Amino acid sequence: MNRRKVTVAVTALNAIDSPGPGVPVIRGLKESEMLDVRIVGLSYESLEPGIYMHDIVDKVYQIPYPSSGIESLLARIEYIHSKENLDVIIPNFDAELFPFIRLEERLRAMGIRTFLPTEKQFDERHKINLPAFGKKYGIKVPASEPVNDPNEIGKISKEMKFPLLVKGKFYDAFVAFNADQAREYFHKVSAKWGLPIILQEYVKGIEYNVIGLGDGKGNRIAAVPIRKQYITDKGKAWGGISVGDEKMLALTDHFIQSTKWRGPFELELMKDEKNEFSLLEINPRIPAWVYLSVGVGQNIPEALVRLALGEKVDAFSHYEIGKMFIRYSWDMIVDLKDYQQIATYGEL
Amino acid sequence: MKKMKSNIALSESGFVFNPNTGESFTLNPVGQQLFEMIREGQDYQSIRKKFLEIYEVEDSIFEKDYEDFVHLLHSYQMMEPDEQA
Structure with a gap:
């Protein structure tokens, strides 16, 4: 088959203990049978591992942090575009989605x-609006309250019993068992991600996730549910298995149909002792475990690029159940000149 | 009659995988034998008769162990829900 040549820019090349989805997205694109993809990595820091993966990343440019504003981001993309002739950009961080949506x-x-x-x-x-979202679309979500002042925690904890989750507006979540702990986490999370933080009812159960892709017209293009098997202290899945739970797929379809969701997403779900699912969070982007979806027969990065290019994309009808991903870290040996190049010139 | 969900997988080594929940378990040979009989749709009396023939086990102890086993299968969502007590 003649594969369509495309140049795709991908962000989130980091791989710390809360890894970015960039590298697995690139792996999916490189394995595409329909697209011949040239990858332009977009990085923020000079030590993001994806920068140095020359076998899958063809060229890398540093871009400004979202906090520097959309005009400086656009100026940098204009420069990169003049060199690389980009066809598609896949932003993979929560914090950069808003500027890219605006642009x-x-x-x-x-x-x-x-x-x-x-x-x-x-x-x-958004996490702050999740209770209203659940009410509007008839989806069970835990009670939560946005908090801008640590003095509000005492009042809220009278309405919602401990333990409570203290969540950052983009990332991070800690379980607090009393008001003192909640205040401590308030400062820790707000220092990193800003205000408000979110206090959320703690739902005890087993964690499941669904990765999906909506076409923006209410149709499901892809969906793969997993059970998290190994969870780090940051709450990240370091191992997971694809499952065939029809309830999760029905909930995913309901989410896509009722919101007419456009693009990739991840639903974070908790199954309680009554076998009912609560929706804890909706991440409006590809999660870091996306490569499992490729491994079970749904190449979501490929489908995403084809949708972005305006191609007609058929919905995936099946996936392999009982396939696992197990994540590991890998030490690369890197020449100082590569680091020097990206750190000094912002390109490699 | 107790009815097991049709998609529960059991390997020759006694490894059980529930594709609905993603949970997996390991059975010893006796558990494996009981599991297979329940999956085949054999009723309690038939399973009891075979077990009492093969193993030196008191009727009352077998009954208790059988009920415990089936209860576990229910709690791990491996049985059809309409059969739940």
Whole structure:
């Protein structure tokens, strides 16, 4: 088959203990049978491992942090585009989605496609708005409250019993068993991710996740549910297995149909002792375990790029159940000149 | 009659995988034998008769162990729900 040549820029090349999805997204794209993909990595820091993976990343450029504003991001992308002629950008960090959503039309005018949720979809699924989201779409979610001042914690903890989850607006979650702990985590999380933090009812149970892709018209293009088998102290799945739970797929379909979700997503679910699922979080992007979806027969990064390019993409009808991913770390030996190049010139 | 979900997988080594929940278990040879009989749809009296023939076990102890085993299968969602007590 003649594979369509495309140049795709991918962010989130980091791989710390809370790894970014960039490298597994690239692995999926490189294994595509329909696309011949040239990868342009977009990095923030000079030590992101993906920068140095020359076998799968063809070129890397540093880009400014989202906090520096969309104009400086756009200026940098214009420069990169002038060199690389980008077809598609896949942003993979929560914090950079909003700027990329805002830039969608301007990028399109330059000839660069994205396939992201709308601003409304992005906002209403936000952790802060999750209770309203659950009510609107008839999805069971745990009670939660946004908190801007640590003095509010005492009052809220009278309404919601401990233990409670203290969550950052983008990342991080800690279980607090009393108000003192909650205040401690408030400061820790807000220092890193800003305000508000979210206090969420703690649901005891087994963690499941669903990775999916919606076409923006209410149709499911892809969905793979997993059970987390090995969870780090950061709550990240370091091992998982694909499962065939129809309830999770039905919930995913309901989510896609009712929101007309556009783009990739991850549903974080907790199954309680009554075997009922609560939706803990909706991540509006590809999760770091996306490579399992490729391994079970649903190449979500490939489908995402094809949707972004305006191609007709058929929905995946099946996936292999009982396939596992087991994550590991890998030490690369890197020449100082590579590090020097990216650190000094912002390109490699 | 107790009915097991049709998609529960059992390997020759006694490894059980529930594809609905992602849980897996290991059975000893006796558990494996009991599991297979239940999966085949054999009723309690038939299973009891065979076990009492093969093993030196008191009727009352077998009954208790059988009920415990089936209870575990229910709690791990391996049995059809309409059969639950």
